[in-house]
Amino acid sequence: MNQGDEAACRSRIAYRLVALVLPPHRKDWADAMLNESNYIKSRRAALQWVLGCTCAALRVRVTYELERTFMTRRILKVPLYLAAVLAIGAIGIYIDAKPYQRERMWRTVHQVVNSDNAPRIDRGKNAFAPESPNNRVQRAGSP
Amino acid sequence: MLARRGHWLHGYELSEQADLKSGTLYPILMRLSDRGVLESKWEPSPHEGRPPRRLYRLTAPGVAYAKEQMSQAGAVVRLVSPGRAS
Numbered sequence: 351m352n353q354g355d356e357a358a359c360r361s362r363i364a365y366r367l368v369a370l371v372l373p374p375h376r377k378d379w380a381d382a383m384l385n386e387s388n389y390i391k392s393r394r395a396a397l398q399w400v401l402g403c404t405c406a407a408l409r410v411r412v413t414y415e416l417e418r419t420f421m422t423r424r425i426l427k428v429p430l431y432l433a434a435v436l437a438i439g440a441i442g443i444y445i446d447a448k449p450y451q452r453e454r455m456w457r458t459v460h461q462v463v464n465s466d467n468a469p470r471i472d473r474g475k476n477a478f479a480p481e482s483p484n485n486r487v488q489r490a491g492s493p
Numbered sequence: 494m495l496a497r498r499g500h501w502l503h504g505y506e507l508s509e510q511a512d513l514k515s516g517t518l519y520p521i522l523m524r525l526s527d528r529g530v531l532e533s534k535w536e537p538s539p540h541e542g543r544p545p546r547r548l549y550r551l552t553a554p555g556v557a558y559a560k561e562q563m564s565q566a567g568a569v570v571r572l573v574s575p576g577r578a579s
Contacts, residue, residue: 376523382533382547383519386504389546399505402515410520 361387364400371407373414380407494549498556501534501548522549530555 361384369380383403390396420426444452494502494510502510508518525531532552535545551559 379519379523381544382504383515385544385546386515388543389503390505399508399515402517403519405516406519409516410523413520 361400364404368403368407371404371411373411376410376414383407494551494559498551501536501550503546503548507549525555530558 364387365380365384368384369377372380383406384400387396387399387403390399420430444455447455494507504515504518504522507513507522508515511518513521522531526533530552531549532555533547533549536548537545
């Protein structure tokens with residue numbers, strides 16, 4: 351296989367890959383991108399060009415899919431907006447809460463997240479401190 | 494591209510002039526084309542057996558947009574470092 355045949359083969363493989371990856375409305379760009387590689391004299395530069403085009407096709411596809419998923423699907427828009435409103439509300443309540451209320455909130459969150467490892471004993475301010483031998487001694491010695 | 498407005502340029506030529514890799518250049522060209530600031534056409538190859546190439550140039554609104562962006566960038570440079578602006 352001479353250099354020209356090799357370049358043509360490489361170009362065909364890359365074209366198929368890029369045309370497959372690009373979104374439907376961008377298919378004509380596959381020709382525009384890869385035909386250029388036939389005019390690049392350096393073999394290495396041509397290969398870099400083809401690799402770059404493949405990366406470009408992947409980036410365009412990812413952007414297209416993300417836009418289609420998050421911006422045009424109304425089914426996903428409603429839960430996203432709802433979650434955003436709830437998060438803002440929760441932050442507002444937390445900011446407005448008194449310190450002891452905040453501590454209770456954190457304890458509740460901690461219990462929900464780690465329901466198996468939640469601290470069963472109320473240890474006051476050190477409720478979330480790791481169980482150390484000193485703590486254990488103190489509790490054992492306390493009346 | 495603004496310096497050679499009116500001239501059609503190949504993708505590889507653009508890549509070398511702008512010092513951008515093909516992976517960066519083509520998504521930009523696609524977006525510019527969508528916005529109508531870039532036009533393109535196919536050029537048949539003068540060499541036997543070689544595929545056609547696509548040529549690009551700025552449209553009239555594209556030239557106006559590029560000039561505006563360049564003047565804004567120049568204003569920022571003058572603001573940040575007055576000595577560098579020429």
